[in-house]
Amino acid sequence: MSLPPQPGPTSTRDRLRHAAAELFAARGYVGASMSDIAKRVGVRKPSLYNYYPSKEELFMDLLKSSIDDWLAVSQPPLEAEGSCCERLQGHLHKTMEFTQECPHAVVICRMAVNQLAGDLGERVHALLAGHREEYRRRLGTFFAAAVTAGEVSPAPPEILVLSWLTFLDGVLFHQLFAIGKRGADYRDHLDELWQLFWRGIASRPEMEDRSFA
């Protein structure tokens, strides 16, 4: 029954990060105790402090990794070759793949925007606000180019950005929370939702545009 001396298929540190992400996502920051996490790792609570100096630092590390992983997966399609429609759809698909593979990461990012008070709350808010601003800046450039290319209705880029963020956040919310066991349902309809979204912002050379002329 005794395992070989090497840490096994994954290091304790990796198992700690995975267990903590799961529990933070499932119960929130306060609801996931260090004892719970230790139990899931298969170790006693004080041992966790060999890897992270505090619960706050553990959470911050997971949050940073979550954001970085998310960006690494989802951003390339936005900068790729192709029409703006294809690029944005690629960005959406990569985001949804990431959400499916690492739901904990996305839930941690979403719950971090509220529910955290005091010092930790401020650190988290600053981190998220920075990334969000950077993301919005990139999207602004993207949509300005899409308007110039005639692919998208000539609305102000910031409105198109808000429209996209609204759509994406709505999709993420449903993917993660609202459906529960029926998540597959929603994913099956993603392309139809995408079509309706794009239909709303696409340019219409063949008719007068009453909204944004």
Place this chain on the structure above:
Amino acid sequence: MSLPPQPGPTSTRDRLRHAAAELFAARGYVGASMSDIAKRVGVRKPSLYNYYPSKEELFMDLLKSSIDDWLAVSQPPLEAEGSCCERLQGHLHKTMEFTQECPHAVVICRMAVNQLAGDLGERVHALLAGHREEYRRRLGTFFAAAVTAGEVSPAPPEILVLSWLTFLDGVLFHQLFAIGKRGADYRDHLDELWQLFWRGIASRPEMEDRSFA
């Protein structure tokens, strides 16, 4: 310094409910302690148990009230006279007014969909799932009628429902969380976002519809 014997402009029970809603919304269920709530009410912790037998019951009562108030405000426009476009937009506006006036109520509904484990989690999930199913049923009827009336693209009603829920949840997310101090910004652009959303699902008698023919 001593107040008159009547409970004041609002009863202790009302102040308790208000304080609890604020704290639950700000810090989550676990993060808002009964001591915190009591402090905000201006009373000692054990006194709270004269009004509610437990923290769980207090939360459940707030959650139920939040849902009921939300529905009471937002549903009438859906059933009113007028075009489907006007009715849905009225429903959106009433929802946003409610969100602005009672942000705690909306945050409590949103946080309740996750972050709650055990017995309470199941009770909350059952309550929310019931209301959500009822809401989707009503929306299904609404969109089926909108398609029949020729106001909306002839897509399957359930897709139109999902599209609306995605839009609404995205809007609520931004209104509540993503912007923080800049909530006013977002509200100023709500009508433009609505236009882009409706543009996506509206029927187009003047052209061939490539998406849903």
Place this chain on the structure above:
DNA sequence: CCTACCGATCGGTAGG
């Protein structure tokens, strides 16, 4: 990586 332990705080009760 462990046992043993810290002060603080949790939800809740007894009793008035």
Place this chain on the structure above:
DNA sequence: CCTACCGATCGGTAGG
């Protein structure tokens, strides 16, 4: 509505 108090658990430390 209060004081006094309960067992349980919190994040974290000492020391090995």
